[in-house]
Amino acid sequence: MLKISLDKLDKLFEAISATKTLYIPTDREDGAAEYRKYESGMKLSSALNTVRSAKDFFFPQTENLVDFKMDGKNIEVIDVREESEDFVIFGVRACDARSFTILDKVFLAEPVDSYYKNRRDHGTVVAMACTRPAETCFCGTFGIDAAAPEGDAACYSDGESLFIEAHNEKGQQFIDSIASLLKDGDTSKLEEVRAKTREILKKLPLAKLTTDNFGGDKLNEYFNSDKWGELSESCLGCGTCTFVCPTCQCYDIKDFNTGHGIKRFRCWDSCMYSDFTKMAHGNPRLTQLERFRQRFMHKLVYFPANNNGEFGCVGCGRCLAKCPISMNIVKVMKALEVK
């Protein structure tokens, strides 16, 4: 496999960013990691994951969709999209890399979301294998191998070198663009590292969590479960879980009167919020129990029902780490499960 010495990462980033906009996870002053546009001298974070997921690149929290200008009886429709430039997201973990497959099923299905597609077309995802998974990780539950991430291309570290391989044409183009920095390398040490990672993955506290008893045909088993009351009673109704989630994809669209026209604005929405899916007739989910249930039923039942059994979670563990009251999908699955 092609490789580059880890101490030459700076050169690699310089080479990528010379032709494309590059984003890498980097450490903030407060110690947390976030994706930032690469600038010379920026260091790759060693954190397992960023607070915000990589979905932001394709499905940003806010965006202007279209402007309307009124002139008498005429309405001018203005496409406000800026031409998207090619970009590379480097260091995407296996969980986030899989999340794009899930988001694709939503946004690339007919009718195609051209805003999302535009960014997908311009973005190259370079994934990074994990070597130190955390106790909150459960990507294995969803058939993801943290030591072998998806993405257009993937990187693996053996502690000395970074190995890179392409998964598709886009990934190959990426590798071709940095080919002069790469040389063929012996992967025997890398295989040891990967085997070790897989051993650790088996030892994680959530390693035995399975989706066996969830899926598209489980609506009746779980919708009226008497566990929802207890599970949701301390939910604050905040949006932390949905906003750090790499697969939550709900959004709201609103028209704003700017005084001289209309701006159509889209932003993330959260099923935890009281006005989520509020319609002219009112709100279909009046209590936090129903809103809370929606989030987990969506990921564990509705999404697989509509997507050939694929679940709407990748086990990244962000909600486990960030929920203010530590309620999360793992606790829900364990409490709800009917075997």
Added chain:
Amino acid sequence: MQEAMINKAKQLLADGVVDRVIGWKRGEFAYDITPAVFTSAEELDESFVYDDFTAANVSKYLVKESRKDGKVLAFLKPCDTYSFNQLVKEHRVVRENVYIVGIPGGPKLDAEKIKAKGITGILSVKNENYTLKIETVYGEESMPFYEAVLDKCASCKSKKHVIYDELMGEEGDVLDSNRFDMVEKLENMTAQERYDFWREQLSKCIRCNACRNVCPACTCEKCVFDNPDSGIENKAPADSFEENMFHIIRAFHVAGRCTDCGECSRVCPQNIPLHLLNRKFIKDINAFYGEYQAGEDAVSRAPLNEYKQNDCEANIVHERGVE
């Protein structure tokens, strides 16, 4: 302490003094504690926990819980009693429907601070003479207890319970804390430095509303930011102005009512030190109207709710702001 609390709860349930208990429930890991209501001895035995990670302030849950039938036992830490007392003052809880047992408080631990040391794969955390022994899938780790203490506990204002029906353990005192140190540091910055500090912090906001929803002073039935009819409903900050104003408006709204419980900063997924905004207001209120601690009592009038002839003039702010 945990065992004594479980026994106390069982006794109060058995005696019919209360018919349910609000406390904390054990999670999957050492640290992922969830506030919960318990209704039986079996439930208490199964999952009631009170340890170094039970930092969540349960006072706000009592707004709803105290309106239900029957009586609820609430275990309140000293800081939680200030929040509860403030809610009594604002007529947001039904005092007679809550039986309060005051319990010793922190310092409580912050799992994020343990993880920030690079410690991961955490299986258990034990406090041995103020050294944390942490078992992980990668082997044993250790770190000093005080390096993992929550920020809100590191600047604890009081070990005293300001409202209770019964106390467990020894009563403490109001502390001479260092809680205004960082506010002073910010005050001593130039306006530009201060602006840059807050922009760096507030630009991280993802508007998840965790700070607002956990805040015991934020108990409006419908927040203006959630109300489509308010004209300022706002689900996501579209620009820096909205990022800033949400937090500044919230701090204004709770000024004089915020007890400085620190929950806003504890729950922020982006580690924004939101409590500093509230502390600035507390410090200013102290300076303008005399020392005042929200939640200290349930009857006095708050400085911002009262007019006195010798109140400072509004231009004091302008005069102070001249660099």
